[in-house]
Amino acid sequence: MLNDDVALLRRLPMFGDVSNAKLKLLALACRRNHYVAGDVLIRQGADALSLFILVSGEVEVTRERAGDALVLARLGPGAIIGEIGVVLDTPYTSSVIAATDLVVLEIGKTDFLELVKELPQLSMGLIRELARRVLRTSDLYEAALKGH
Amino acid sequence: MEPSLFRYIWMHSRRDQLIVLAIILASLPFYFASFDIPKRIINEAIQGRAFADGQQTAPLFAWTLSLPGWLGGGTLAAFEGFEAGRIAYLFGLSFLFLALVIINGAFKQLINTQKGVLGERMLRRFRFDLYGLMLRLKPEDVRAMKPAEAASIINNESEPIGGFIGDAFIQPMFLGMQALTALAFITLQNMWLGMVALAIVLIQAFIIPELRRELLRLSRLRQIESRRLSGRIGELVEIAPAIQNHAAGPYTKSDIGDRLGILLDVRVRLFKRKFAIKYLNNLLAQITPFFFYAIGGYLAIKGQLDIGQLVAAIAAYRDLPPPIKELIDWDQDRADVIVKYEQIVSQFPPESLKPPEDEHPTKPPPGDAPIVLEGVRLKDRLGQALIEPLSLTIHRPAQVALAGAGGLAQDMLARIIGRQITTYNGTVRIGGMDLASMENATARTVISYAGPEALLFHGSIRDNVAIGLVRTEPPETPPPVDPRERQRQREALKSGNPLAPYSIGWIDAGAPMETAAPVDDRVMAALFVTGMAEEVYRMGLQGRIDPEREPDAADRFLEARRRIRRRVAELKLERLIEPFDALAYNSNASIAENLLFGVRQGPKLADDALGSDAYLRSILEAEALVLPLADLGLHTAESAMEVFSELPVGNPLFERFSFVRADMMPEIKRSVEAVRVRGGVAQIGPADLSVLLNLALGYVETRLRLGLMEPLLQARIVRARNSFRSHLPQSYAAEVEFYDAERYCAAAPVVDNLLFGRIAYGIGTAQARVSELIAETLRDSGLTGLVNRLGLDFDVGVGGRQLLVSQRAAVALARAIVLRPDILIVDGALSVMTPGDARKIMQSLRRERRGRTLLAVMGDAAEADGYDQVLVFDGPRLIENRTPGSARGAAAPNEEPSHAAA
Incomplete structure (x- = not known):
């Protein structure tokens, strides 16, 4: 239901400052989709056409290199997937496969970018989310350096 | 364009003008006779002068012309006539008068019709010529022209000129002849009366035009102010969403109000002057009978003028002022339209026009002829250099990058080579042919420019792309068989318009290839390169x-x-x-689709009419669905208000995601308010109920996900489906097409x-x-x-508004490549695309351009990897001219590349 989707989005830090009306608009722009375990949500190298928000279930993020598939992460509810490719307008850099049956909110690239363009609160949220990731990466890098 | 209006008219309508003139001349004897007969009726029949000395009969229809005393007083006999008694004589002359009235009326009708048709044909020609002139304007001058002003010039301002054209020669001839005939007739009756009539005519002819001079000045002013107003309104309409967003309505209203005030002032002065002149004109016209009665009566009493002559002279005078007045009007119109004509022609000064296209365009330069720039220099209006003197050679075929982060030189150079700027210093030649003066018909196969503006017109995607394939010469059409087509061609010929109809044969599927391919294939191939083919396919699935x-x-x-x-x-x-499934509710379809189990196609069940349609309402009432659906509509309305009420009118998100139209929001709010005030959907009026039902009937559960479609409601709708179909009146047969699996x-x-x-x-x-x-x-x-x-076939809407901005750009780019020109210039054509899409399309374009030339403008030379030649600008100066063989780094401007780029 739309209200459930809005409630889910409200819990995500990226959309924390977005008003209820705008979150409803975002939810309206999304499709609520089910995948069964083993379904491919994102294929590495494909055009980034959609962004996914995991409602329930888990996915595995893998990257293929020289024929080997390396599992990068296993993500659960609330995870946002595919936003890098959508924002940078580059092909997906990893594959994402449903590890369990799952429900996602899926929004097309053009719709998402249109919303970001028109809704400053949403673009601010996106910037914050990306900044958080940069910080996390930099923390990980620092920790790795210390480990050496 | 011919600077003199009268020369323009004479040049194009000489033959028709002379024909009408001949008709006018043929009408004059009848016109003259219509003055003479009343005199004879009075003198010869009523007063019995023809039956003097007790004669019982007199020759009827004996045609004699009586000369006044000062011309010798004799009579000229042309026909002896028939002997008739006095009553027969009276009726004979009266019927002759009646016949003359009919003949003169017929002449008048014929002349006016001919004149009107001639005017309309010339108006058609004039507008057509103006459109042709607009197409001959240099690209930079076309851009400076406001669309609303151009439309006003071609459509509105030309209208009075067209109206005058029919009158230009014929009216003064016709009226002048009529006035002269009446004047001559009066003079023949009595010289003094003739002199009086002539004097009044001369006063009118000289004083009135003098007074009208100011009128003309004001009229000119009115035209200029009206055009400015049109231009400003056009401009404001274009930016209306921005005005609404910034609540700048009152500010722009004050601008329009001021302009309307100026226009009103001019018009008031114009009317004051106009009616003052009219008063004087009428006074002069009315004063003449005073002289006629006084002088004519005196002469009649003295026996120097018989009563018949006086009555005939007064009757003839009654016919004199209208032509004179109309002649004066004509003179005013003449001066007025000459000013208008000059105003219009001045919009197309010769220096802004490219030479007319030759019927036989010159052969295009060879595909490998280099582009040679010599001393090319360009300044802006303030004299700042946009391109500093530039001489270089671009060898072909090659893929050339024009790069530069600051300044406009790379864009300007692209526009010069793309023939969008034709006024600059220096020369650009291809195979020895000067680019600026190259004819369009030749240039189209050589160069195609895709700029940042995606200029689409109202029509299908095919129309917008295939315009790149139209013939430059009219297609050959077989001689028409259909009489209406024959008539259309005859009229087109008389107005100097093209004979070939717009609807057939203009698209040349073979151009410029040796073998023709179906137009759609060529258009799709071009759209494939610009990344639009997939979307066109999807649009087709929705077709x-x-x-x-x-x-x-x-x-x-x-x-x-x-x-x-x-x-x-x-x-x-x-x-x-x-x-x-006829027995199941489809959650991916709207309630209306489920209720009808089919597709609506008539006006009775159109979106806005659905909720108030009597038949549908009767079914909903019978199935007790009105209130549940109204309640569902209320929830939908509240959601729409919550989600979209914060968005300003014209926000693209509304268009993209809204499940209601922006213009419906006020009535939706009103209906929701009505429910609140009255305490429930059951209490609201029929108009509000229709609004809520319309919303409910358009509701698709899977799209809005409001959780309003309970299984029970779904089942009731499926049951109502059967009622709807089984009771459907005959008058609704064409309103809905039912689904049928077979x-x-x-x-x-x-x-x-x-x-x-x-x-x-x-x-x-x-x-x-x-x-x-x-x-x-x-x-x-x-x-x-x-x-x-x-x-x-998808209709792109006015200016392509039914397409996304990126789709418009893709269509415009496809148009630029569909003819497979030797040189393609891409100057900001992909700027509205996302970077990823732009990158992919550019790669696709580069593949398509293999063996031909591509000039691509880019902000950063780092993007120019793989290009055959890279021209890097810093501000207005070329700082690097790099080819694969040349050393990477700065190169002196005006340097020749070391070798031909492959």
Whole structure:
């Protein structure tokens, strides 16, 4: 239901400052989709056409290199997937496969970018989310350096 | 354009003007006779002068012309006539008078008709010539012209000129002859009366035009102010959404108010002057009878003028002021339209016009002839250099990058080579041919420019792309058989318009290739390069065919439906498609679709009329569905208000995501308010109820996900479906086309017909897998081309507004490449695309351009990897001219590349 989707989005830090009306608009722009375990949500190298928000279930993020598939992460509810490719307008850099049956909110690239363009609160949220990731990466890098 | 209006008119309508003149001359004897007969009726029949000395009969219709005393007083006998008694004589002359009235009226009608038709033909020619002139304007001057002003010039301002053209020569001839005839007749009756009439005419002819001089000045002022107002309104309409967003309405209203005030002031002065002149004119016209009665009466009493002559002279004078007045009007119109004509022609000064196209365009330069720039220099209006003197050679074929982060030199150079700027210093030559003066017909196969503006016109995608394939010369058409077509061609010929109809044969599928390919194939190939082919295919799936006109296509789609059904069963994909099932509710369709189990196609069941339609309402009432649906509509309305009320009018998000139209929001708010005030949907009035029902009937559960479609409500709607169909009145037969698994539904999109259902909502892989299945089936059935054709039929709307901005850019770019020009210039054409899309399209363009030349403008030279030649600008100066063989780094401007780029 739309209200459930809005409630889910409200819990995500990226959309924390977005008003209820705008979150409803975002939810309206999304499709609520089910995948069964083993379904491919994102294929590495494909055009980034959609962004996914995991409602329930888990996915595995893998990257293929020289024929080997390396599992990068296993993500659960609330995870946002595919936003890098959508924002940078580059092909997906990893594959994402449903590890369990799952429900996602899926929004097309053009719709998402249109919303970001028109809704400053949403673009601010996106910037914050990306900044958080940069910080996390930099923390990980620092920790790795210390480990050496 | 001919600077003199009268020369323009004479040049193009000489023959017709002379024909009408001949008719005028032929009418004069009858006109003269119509003055003479009343005199004879009075003198000869009523006063009995023809029966003097007791004669019982007199010669009737003896035609004699009596000369006044000062011309010798004799008579000229032309016909002896028939002997008739006095009463027969009276009636004979009266009927002759009646016949003359009819003949003169017929002449007048003939002359006016000829004049009117001539005027209309010349107006057509004039407007056509103006449009031709607009096309001859240099690109930079066309851009400076405001569309509303151009439309006003061609359509509105030319109208009075066209009206005058028919009168230009004929009116003064016709009226002058009439006035002279009346004047001559009066003078023949009595010289003094003739002198008085002449004196008044001369006063009118000299004083009135003098007074009208100011009138003309004001009229000119009115034209200029009106045009400015049109231009300003056009401008404001274009930026109306911005005005609304910034609440600048009052500010712009004050601007328009001021302009309207100026216009009113001019018009008031104009009217004051106009009616003052009219008063004087009328006074002069009315004062003449005073002289006639006084002088004519005196002469009659003295016996120097008989009563018949006096009555005839007064009657003739009655005919004198109208032509004189009209002649003066004509003179004013003449001065007025000359000013208008000069104003219009001045919009197309010769220095802004390219030379007219030659009928036989010169041969284009060879495909490998280099582009040679010599001393090319360009300054802006303030004299700042946009391009510093530049001499270089671009060898062809080559892919050339024009790069530069600051300044405009790279853009300006692209526009110069793209022939968008034609006024600059220096020369650009290709194969020895000067680029600026190259004819369009020659240049189109050589150079194509794709700029940042995607200029689309109202028509289909095909129309917008295939305009790149139109012939530069009219297509050959067989001699017309249809009489209406023959008449159309005759009229076109008389107005200097093209004989070839707009509707056929202009697209040259072969141009400039040796073998013709179907137009759609060429258009699709171009759209494929610009990344739009897939979207056109999708639009085609949403398109409709008319099985009456294309029964074969409908049968083939039905066969494809069966194939898809078989494949779905084989692959066990049933859960991915929710079929149209007469016994089940389809959650991917609207309530209206479910209720009707078909597609609405008539006005009675149109979106806005649905909730108030009497028949549908009767079914809803019978099934007790009115209140549940009104309640559902209320929830939908509240959601719409919550989600969209914060968005300003014109916000693209509204257009993109809203499930209600922006213009419906006020009435939706009113209806919700009505429910609140009255305490429930059961208490609201019929208008508010219709609004809520309309919203409910458009509700699609899977799209809005408001959780309003309980299974019980779904079941009741399915039951109402049967009632709706079984009781459908005959008058509603054409309003809805019902779904039938064995028939093609013309009112439904192709994709609904192929699936006979909808892709199931909520299954992540459904869209991709079903789309794949459809594509595979269409390919195997040979139907992909037909679907593409339907996609190409998509109406892009005014200015392409039905397309996304990126789609508009892709269509405009496809138009630039569809003719496969030798040189393609891409200057900001991809700027509205996302970087990824722009990158892909550019790669695709570069593949397509192999063996031909591409000039691409880019902000950063780092993007120019793989280009044959890279020209880097810093501000207005070329700082690097790099080719594969040359050393990377700064190069002196004006340097020749070290070797030809491959």
